[in-house]
Amino acid sequence: MPQPLVGKIQYDRVKGTPVARPRRTALEQAYVVEVVKGLGVTMRHFFKNTKSMFRGERPDAVKDPLSEGITTLAYPEQKKVYPPRFRGVHRLTLRNDGSPRCVACLCCSTACPAQCIYIEAGEYPDGDNRRGYERYPVKFVIDELRCIFCGYCVEACPCDAIRMDTGRHAVPYDSREQFIYGKAMLMSLESADGKQLAENPRHEPPDPTHPGIDRLKGAH
């Protein structure tokens, strides 16, 4: 027969030093003096801020957001400055002739942990210099709702063809279809300083500046 546990458990008496309670003087207990002190604090803020609004000496909320006084940002008109390496919405960088730099190697879509990139590769048409060297994306689709903005696609890209330097954060649309960015949309986006090209120039295989081996040099 199991013994009832009740009465068997020995609780230790709680040992320890009592917490020191703040000692309040009679003046503090009287409440009125402390009220006046508190009013002094709020009044100081009130007069200082009213004066700064009245004189237009308010600190610049964009440049100096942590200063004293009113630093409210008037959002749609003023915007917070993002750090230079902020990862915004993707863009596809362009060549000088306006075609995408992307060679449809599928590195980005392979690296993407969210699997939000879909690329359909195609051959350049006959007569195009690039035919046989590289391919191009017939379709390049990014689902911005699936994207987790990790930036792996940018790291993976061997051609500097995809970048996240637009400085734009994900836009609130009202339907899911609008979040799916196609090739034209991605190519139309600019970097935060308004560029559509990449930083480093690309030397196409038929160019004299092309440093590597090409079809002629390779035909031995």
Place this chain on the structure above:
Amino acid sequence: MSPVLVSILGSAIKIAIAVGFSLNLGGLLTWLERRQMAMMQDRIGPHRADIKLGGKKFTFAGLLHPAADAVKFFFKEDFVPPNADKLLHSLAPMLALFPPLVLMGVVPMFDTVCPESLRNNLWHEIPRFGTCAMASTAKQLGPISGQVVDINVGILYVFALAGMGIVGATIAGWSSDNKFSLLGGLRAASQLVSYEVAMGISIVGAMMVYGSLRLDEMARWQGENTWGIWVQPLGFILFLTAAIAETKRTPFDLPEGESEIVAGYLVEYSGFKFAMFYTGEYIEIVISSALVTALYLGGYNIPFLHRDGITLSLGDDILWHKGLPHLVVILLQLGTFLGKVTVLCWAQIFIRWTLPRFRYDQLMKLGWRMLLPACLVNVFLTGIALLAFDRSSPATHDTFQVIGDALNWVVLAGMVFFPLWLVWGMFTPSSFISRRNELRGRRSAAAAAAVATEEASAH
């Protein structure tokens, strides 16, 4: 003009001033409250509502927000809960708005006007003492008092009507058919009843000193002697506390509690009925400010401005006298009264956004165990002081008169220099003030260093 017409016209003007002032200031307070709390909390506050005039946007410092609010309240659905008592649900907002609107009627806004003296000469001056001649013939114009209604138990009327505020809140709580409403109504009722007791007794001391129940005589006493806040400092604090509690605002906003009973007795109100409660609350602020002004802050009086003009004095010595026309004195008094009420509303908003709210048991404890005994002590001490004063020698009376005039000088200096200081501060660049403060800081640091070296050398 016939006397009847003059008295009707006088009453109409007084009603227009009283109701217009309290309604408009009540509406403006909604703006002032938001803007002021924003300034206190390092924010901007409402400033986006605008109208386009000639292609330009004007926001008027956010003043259009109350207007937009009013429009919104008009067009919102007037919802009545299905099981609510429809009659009482509609009656409650009226009962809440009515008392504060009519309370202004007994508060004196200026000294008694003597239209008879102004009949021939609009710039007539009248003597300081002596009342207006009563209309002895049918053609003479009688005096027009500074209140809308001249009741000889003015302060009792105030308490009677202030008590009606409870009815509105309680009926609103009961008729909404909502548990939160009911609890909020109960809380409001018990809070208001508790603090009305303290409010009533806190004023007894003042009544003993002024020797009257008439608010206009109280104001006149303060003009002839000194402001009530000097003779009844404890009574002033107690009355102000009770008045703030009566307006149901933080730190006494227990009838509402987002996390406990939602919006209290206002839960089921929307649209214009809610707007009536809301306006009533803001008018209550105006009214309580007006009462505090009339009872303790000199009413319509500026120190040394009497019925005959400015008489600067100290005790029995008249230092300077300048006669002013009766009409100018009346207008100055009216402006002073409205200005004082506005400043006091501003101060009440400060209190509301500075202090954290009480717990309900603390509220009751403060009302019954602290305020009520303090009020009784105040009455007792006032009685003793009055007895001692009555039996003291004429020399003591003269001393007190000199002290009263000295306090009047202090008040006058404050009333003149505080606005000047504010304007100076507004128009002085911040860099100037910060450099001055820096110099002061350096000076005090140097003094502290000197003390430290002295102590070091002493050891």
